[in-house]
Amino acid sequence: MRFTFFNDFLALVFPQTCAVCRSSLFDFEELICRSCQVQLPFTTYHQRPDNNDLALKVMGLTRVGRVMAFLRYSKKGVSQRLLHQLKYRNQPEMGVLLGKMYGHELARNGYKDTWDGIFAIPLHPAKQKRRGYNQSMMFAEGLSSVLDSPVRDSLLRTKFTSTQTNKSRMERIANVEHVFSLVTGTDLKNKKLLLVDDVMTTGATLAAAANVLLEAGAEQVDLAVIAAGK
Ligand SMILES: [Zn+2]
Structure with a gap:
């Protein structure tokens, strides 16, 4: 995190x-x-984690578990503003807060002992270095602190991908192929996992990462995002 001292100063003034x-x-x-x-x-x-528009999006891309989102996404809406703070305003604590809030909601709905571990979609190391943190990992940390499920950091992004924003669905799926891998020796046999990201648009990124976890033996991979995209 950069400018921490400066932020402290601003908070005082x-x-x-x-x-x-x-x-x-x-x-x-x-x-x-x-x-x-x-x-x-x-x-x-x-x-209704197996019957919603996000679950439909990843159907056919991965073996679908539960698919969930904390907030609805709307352009220029509240969730977009919060995501902007989290990603571009050096506010990693926003991700932790949203993760805690969703963790409490999930716990109230009986999800407390559901997952053996929580994975976040990793950023490319160069991008993470620039931002100072991975916003999805912050969301995972918040969820983890409430749901008592450990955050796992053995999922790696091995390839830099250009932005998905202006790509078609098929281009997005091709763009994230072979992007993710696991630290050698990671054993996920029979594990029930939660994989999280900030936004889901086509689901191609989450599905590609979920497939890596499933190939390593995970029994089930559920998906959760801060905001459902268009
Ligand atoms: Zn307010």
Whole structure:
């Protein structure tokens, strides 16, 4: 994390404001005020994890487990604003907060002892170095702290991929082939795993990584993202 000292200085001079409504935060509030926290655009995908539009997207790309998203995505909407803070405003703690919030929601819905481990979609090492952290790993850390399931870091991104944004579905699927691998000797036999990312658009990236985990013997790989994409 860069500019930590500078951020501390800013926090002293300017009070922290809510990432959604910009009102000043109370001391007991973190990043998002209480009233915005309860009004986020939540999905109910975890209540029908094998029957939602995200599950349909990855069908045919990987052996589908549960597919879930914390928030709905809308362009220029709340989830986009939060993701922007997380990815481009040097706010890794936003990812941890969203992971904790979703972890509590999942725990309330009976998911507490579901997973043997949580994987995050890795960034290419050069990109992670530039950003200072992996936003999806921050989400995984938050989930892990609530669900008591360890974060695993043995999934690697071995190839740099150009942005997926302007690619067709077929191009995206080809673009992420052979991008992920596991640290040699990683044993996932009979493990039930949760694989997380920040956004799912076509599902090609998550499916490619899920297939690597399944090929290493995982019994089931469920997917969870901060926000469902278009
Ligand atoms: Zn607010």
